Amino acid sequence: MPRQSEKQRIVPKLHRPAEAADGVHVHPLHQAEFLTTAAEWGQLPAGGAPEIAFAGRSNAGKSSAINALTQRTRLAYVSKTPGRTQHINLFRLRSGALLADLPGYGYAKVPEAMRRHWQHFIAKYLAQRAPLIGLLLVMDARHPLTELDWQMFGWFLPTGRPVHVLLTKCDKLGTEAQRRTLETVRKALTDAYGERSAQVGVQLFSATRRIGIAEAEVALASWLGPLAH
Numbered sequence: 001m002p003r004q005s006e007k008q009r010i011v012p013k014l015h016r017p018a019e020a021a022d023g024v025h026v027h028p029l030h031q032a033e034f035l036t037t038a039a040e041w042g043q044l045p046a047g048g049a050p051e052i053a054f055a056g057r058s059n060a061g062k063s064s065a066i067n068a069l070t071q072r073t074r075l076a077y078v079s080k081t082p083g084r085t086q087h088i089n090l091f092r093l094r095s096g097a098l099l100a101d102l103p104g105y106g107y108a109k110v111p112e113a114m115r116r117h118w119q120h121f122i123a124k125y126l127a128q129r130a131p132l133i134g135l136l137l138v139m140d141a142r143h144p145l146t147e148l149d150w151q152m153f154g155w156f157l158p159t160g161r162p163v164h165v166l167l168t169k170c171d172k173l174g175t176e177a178q179r180r181t182l183e184t185v186r187k188a189l190t191d192a193y194g195e196r197s198a199q200v201g202v203q204l205f206s207a208t209r210r211i212g213i214a215e216a217e218v219a220l221a222s223w224l225g226p227l228a229h
């Protein structure tokens with residue numbers, strides 16, 4: 001184990017440990033700020049700060065999850081009209097790491113040209129975005145693993161990086177249905193990907209009831225590594 005001083009030296013200069021002005025440690029996901037919006041590859045931030053992407057079907061609860069995990073009530077916009085935003089919103093954490101809020105997918109009324117643009121952009125983003133260290137995939141616990149969710153795994157898993165699935169709105173299911181859903185999703189991933197499914201974590205989550213927040217925080221903090229401490 002490196003001593004603290006050695007540990008600090010290997011943290012790139014840009015990425016300050018998450019420490020509030022009064023010296024008290026804050027969780028690495030808290031105190032996020034809006035950084036920028038990218039509608040195409042060239043608008044994504046340069047600089048190489050580690051990035052965590054949040055993705056999911058429109059209306060699955062992605063914005064609510066981002067707000068719950070960053071402890072900001074309105075950082076990500078909770079949608080009234082699903083499927084309208086087709087760009088990536090980027091938020092900067094105190095450490096300098098970034099959260100990338102990807103456009104929600106699967107909304108039937110999106111015009112075909114826009115859908116094709118989205119597919120092309122997101123496929124490239126997930127497969128080739130170098131600073132991306134992990135994907136947080138949000139699925140409504142009542143309708144998990146849609147065709148486009150599988151598509152996201154297909155684009156991202158070949159990078160060898162981790163995925164963490166939030167089965168959201170679990171407050172809408174009873175305890176037994178929650179348990180069954182979790183088991184079914186885990187089994188489907190094991191059946192589909194075998195050993196590679198070890199790259200994927202799955203948990204129950206509810207933004208409104210604040211279920212699973214600590215578990216998600218631990219998963220994301222583990223990706224951020226030395227930045228988390």
Ligand code: GDP
Nearest residue numbers: 058059060061062063064078079169206207208
């Ligand atoms: P997004 O389109 O994936 O960003 O989804 P939103 O976060 O905008 O949420 C879509 C709808 O689901 C909104 O009406 C939210 O209030 C609701 N919602 C989000 N998370 C939860 C949750 O954990 N439980 C319940 N019951 N509703 C939720």
